[in-house]
Amino acid sequence: MLLAENVRKVYRVKEKKGWFRQQWTEVEAVADLSFRMVPGKIIGLLGINGAGKTTTIKMCSTLLTPTSGKITVDGYDAVKDDRFVKAKVNMIAGGERMLYWRLTGRENLQYFGSLYGLQGQALRDRIDSLLLQVGLFEAANTPVERYSKGMKQRLQIARGLINDPRYLFLDEPTLGLDAPIARQLRKHVSELASQHGKAILLTSHYIHEVEELCDEVYIIDKGRLVAHDTPEHLTKSLHLDTALQVVIPSLSDSLDYDLRRLVLDYGGSHEIAETDEQTWEVTLRGKTDMTTPLLSLLAAHQSPVLRLSTQQPSLEDVILHMADRRGA
Numbered sequence: 001m002l003l004a005e006n007v008r009k010v011y012r013v014k015e016k017k018g019w020f021r022q023q024w025t026e027v028e029a030v031a032d033l034s035f036r037m038v039p040g041k042i043i044g045l046l047g048i049n050g051a052g053k054t055t056t057i058k059m060c061s062t063l064l065t066p067t068s069g070k071i072t073v074d075g076y077d078a079v080k081d082d083r084f085v086k087a088k089v090n091m092i093a094g095g096e097r098m099l100y101w102r103l104t105g106r107e108n109l110q111y112f113g114s115l116y117g118l119q120g121q122a123l124r125d126r127i128d129s130l131l132l133q134v135g136l137f138e139a140a141n142t143p144v145e146r147y148s149k150g151m152k153q154r155l156q157i158a159r160g161l162i163n164d165p166r167y168l169f170l171d172e173p174t175l176g177l178d179a180p181i182a183r184q185l186r187k188h189v190s191e192l193a194s195q196h197g198k199a200i201l202l203t204s205h206y207i208h209e210v211e212e213l214c215d216e217v218y219i220i221d222k223g224r225l226v227a228h229d230t231p232e233h234l235t236k237s238l239h240l241d242t243a244l245q246v247v248i249p250s251l252s253d254s255l256d257y258d259l260r261r262l263v264l265d266y267g268g269s270h271e272i273a274e275t276d277e278q279t280w281e282v283t284l285r286g287k288t289d290m291t292t293p294l295l296s297l298l299a300a301h302q303s304p305v306l307r308l309s310t311q312q313p314s315l316e317d318v319i320l321h322m323a324d325r326r327g328a
């Protein structure tokens with residue numbers, strides 16, 4: 001298990017004061033953050049304001065030392081036993097960083113493998129199996145500069161798996177990828193946890209991606225934990241509004257009046273808009289399901305229903321709601 005306990009990171013930065021004076025100031029990037037990663041599970045780290053996600057990942061992968069608090073990986077301390085911890089963790093970043101473009105896919109993996117002390121037949125076997133796993137076996141001897149975006153991202157995955165890490169940090173892994181490639185990659189990430197038993201920490205600005213992949217979500221704001229739960233519980237616990245939308249062919253004054261009354265009775269809100277097809281789109285929002293009273297009302301007015309849909313609150317609504325509350 002990877003355990004982060006009350007971790008804090010303060011950066012010291014030099015600031016100019018006038019022409020000749022400089023002064024050190026402190027930026028608290030992570031404050032009192034605790035979380036855990038367990039094999040086979042994916043956790044999401046979502047940020048609101050300058051949240052400290054990258055700083056957290058760097059501390060977990062031994063690239064930065066926490067100012068206070070403790071990170072242990074299978075019992076090893078990330079600071080004192082960093083050599084053991086390095087062997088158990090790796091990071092995959094989105095975009096096109098961390099690869100050598102002039103080298104082929106295979107040469108890149110040979111280089112990164114050698115940094116972990118892998119060599120000879122063991123390294124060759126590992127590279128072959130990773131190239132097969134990410135579907136780059138045929139392109140292994142092509143320079144990376146001739147790879148497509150999707151191929152580069154798959155090579156990033158192979159690079160991140162070169163030391164067979166038990167703990168993987170994925171920092172915006174689908175950044176800039178086209179939708180079908182991003183979908184393929186999400187499937188791969190999900191299999192890394194479910195079939196290969198990796199413990200994964202994911203950061204992403206694509207909240208639907210977090211919702212789809214993560215078993216648990218940690219939401220941080222200015223380095224502080226503000227919520228931790230499963231995506232389903234988070235969306236339920238805040239009791240956000242459900243949106244109920246109905247499309248009707250016409251709207252009489254009396255129906256308009258009764259719709260307003262209905263929304264008032266249920267303590268909700270509503271919007272009515274005429275569409276391009278000269279129909280009316282009525283959206284009711286509220287904490288209580290208004291489907292049955294709405295349908296009875298439309299029946300009483302002999303109004304046909306052309307379309308009816310409900311939209312439950314999503315994790316994205318939760319983040320927006322929290323950001324609003326915290327003045328982002």
Ligand SMILES: Nc1ncnc2c1ncn2[C@@H]1O[C@H](COP(=O)(O)OP(=O)(O)OP(=O)(O)O)[C@@H](O)[C@H]1O
Nearest residue numbers: 011012013027028029047050051052053054055056
């Ligand atoms: N090397 C550094 N020196 C000083 N301050 C830093 C440094 N790195 C990050 N910060 C500050 O620490 C805070 C958290 O930064 P961090 O990059 O960890 O956040 P993040 O959640 O990854 O942000 P983003 O999603 O925008 O990449 C920010 O206020 C940032 O300006």
